[in-house]
Amino acid sequence: MGSCGFLVNVKRSEVVAAASAQEHWLPMSNLDLLLPPLDVGVFFCYKKNNDTTSIPEKNLMTTPTESMVAAVKKALAQALVSFYPFAGEVVQNRLGEPELLCNNRGVDFLDAFADIELKDLDLYHPDTSIHGNFVPFKKQGVLSIQVTELKCGGLVIGCTFDHRVADAHSANMFFTAWAEIAQAKGTATYTAPSLRRSMLNPRRPTTYDAAIDDLYVLLSSLPPPKEPKASDDRLLSRIYYIEGKEIGQLQSMASYNGCRRTKLESFSAFLWKTIAEGSCAQIKKVNLGIVVDGRKRLKGRDNEEKKFSMQNYFGNVLSIPYAEASVCDLKEMNLEGVADMIHACIEGANKEDHFLGLIDWVEEHRPQPAAAAVYFKNSEDEEAIVISSGLRFPVAQMNFGWGMPDFGSYHFHWGGQTGYVMPMPSVSREGDWIVYMNLLKKHLDIVESKSAHVFRPLNPAYLKMNKGCWM
Incomplete structure (x- = not known):
């Protein structure tokens, strides 16, 4: 290698x-x-x-x-x-x-x-x-x-x-x-x-909200994939760090009148708006998916099930709702308005009924494979990114007996056309974030040209690697 x-x-x-x-x-x-x-x-x-x-x-x-x-x-x-x-x-x-x-x-x-x-x-x-x-x-x-x-x-x-x-x-x-x-x-x-x-068993009879038909698609319903053109943009990975003061500033800008948005909502709003503002005229819409973990919402439906905490459940307990907006609207909206859309998107899926309905939706369509709709384009003039919180990433706990790591990150290299972003805690400086991005090159160029004060390329100086072996 x-x-x-x-x-x-x-x-x-x-x-x-x-x-x-x-x-x-x-x-x-x-x-x-x-x-x-x-x-x-x-x-x-x-x-x-x-x-x-x-x-x-x-x-x-x-x-x-x-x-x-x-x-x-x-x-x-x-x-x-x-x-x-x-x-x-x-x-x-x-x-x-x-x-x-x-x-x-x-x-x-x-x-x-x-x-x-x-x-x-x-x-x-x-x-x-x-x-x-x-x-x-x-x-x-x-x-x-x-x-x-x-x-x-x-x-x-x-x-x-x-x-x-x-x-x-x-x-x-x-x-x-x-x-x-x-x-x-x-x-x-x-x-x-x-x-x-x-x-995570389905209910009998199954039932679900019709909105799930918009969030998930059967793979058999998708058109055949097109042959990629040589000029097509491709996904590339970058790792940045964001200082805690910048995250706090984004949160302040996205909050208003006593309505305090989370740091993840504020960060997501800023990134979504930044990419829209730098998009070319041919792109009319940018969709944003947010990965939601349903463990805190699913409580079990009988006394026997309720003995078991979903926090210990091993498997996938995820939904990926998404918000869609035109590039024009995202450009005109302030950060508060963009954060409102993201908050509404998350709240719509952050409920037990949503996850129970999603389980039932899959049951009704089995064995046909399905996936989150945000990963698939409806037209050539729209693009999408997905953001997943890695803020519980236990990098500081990965001590095998000789000390905690000096750096850790997820690495999501999937090769599609939908970007993927995961912020994680930094072990170099408390309050800072490490942000892994797997985005189209043009989106990375937008981020670095318009928001270099927020997204700083990870370097040896930040990780204190400039002397010897991280000393």
Whole structure:
């Protein structure tokens, strides 16, 4: 591997299975079935560990890095006992729908070395520096992991998982449990996942609001995809940081008369309006999708179900409503008005009835595959982006025994035409955000030309990497 001026050499490739497991089938929930076969990446960067006494199970016959890799691998096998869907395989049933075969096939685990130092790693351009180099391509199974030692002694842990099996909330549960087990604290306090699929069973009889027909589409109803033109814009990834004071300023601009918008609503409004203001004359409409997690809304429908908290549920509990507006309207509206549209969009989906209706909608259309409508253009003069909150991303908790990461980010490299944006907390400066963007190049150009004071390219100075290996 290697496409960015450095080489990544895989020293060892193996499969790590759960320490104990029992084979069985686990059906996908109706909400899982709304996810196409997309792989999601995530990575954590650690500076060189000079305190070798803190490394779990350090062996005098091994190097500190070898001991770190061994600790990560051992904890993985133990974490997979509870999070066993990550050790399985996605297969098709007789109806052509995906199902999860929990057969303890295991996780592909790569031990690698890269001849580059952390301070020289271009995190601002993750397509060339991170993708395929430190975040592995998933070939089989549900989850793949790569641990890469760098020339300076730093470490990068990259993971790729099947989105049909887990959303970000579920993955975050796994990451924190994995790290806690590696610290060998004795008594584990991590949240055990719930795989109780009955929590998301359809109602009898099924019923749903007609508005869901506008939010989700059957793939069979879409026209055949057009052959891409050589001149077509393409999605590119960038990573920025936003200072806390700028986020606070956006929130103040989007709030009014005692109506205080959330930081995510304010950020989303600013980005939506910025892209619209820079759009060319041929684009008449820009749609904005917001990923909504339904865990806090779904409470269970009988006493037995209510014993189980949806906060522990492992799987997908997502809806992607979207707001649509003309470029002309977005240009003329102030930030308060744009934030109002986003708030209304979120509130419309942030209800138990919405998620129960979405489950029922899928049930009525099975086994036909469906997906969120915001990902598909209705005409050539409209575009869309989707924003998902990663503000609960547990980067500070990813301590395997040698300290928290100095940087972490999701990496959503899906290759469609709809942009994807995820803000996450910064570990470099409290209150700041790290923002991962996978947008059309022209949209990135708009963001950087019109809002450079807000979106600042991630650089070694911000991450304090300018001296040695993040020291």
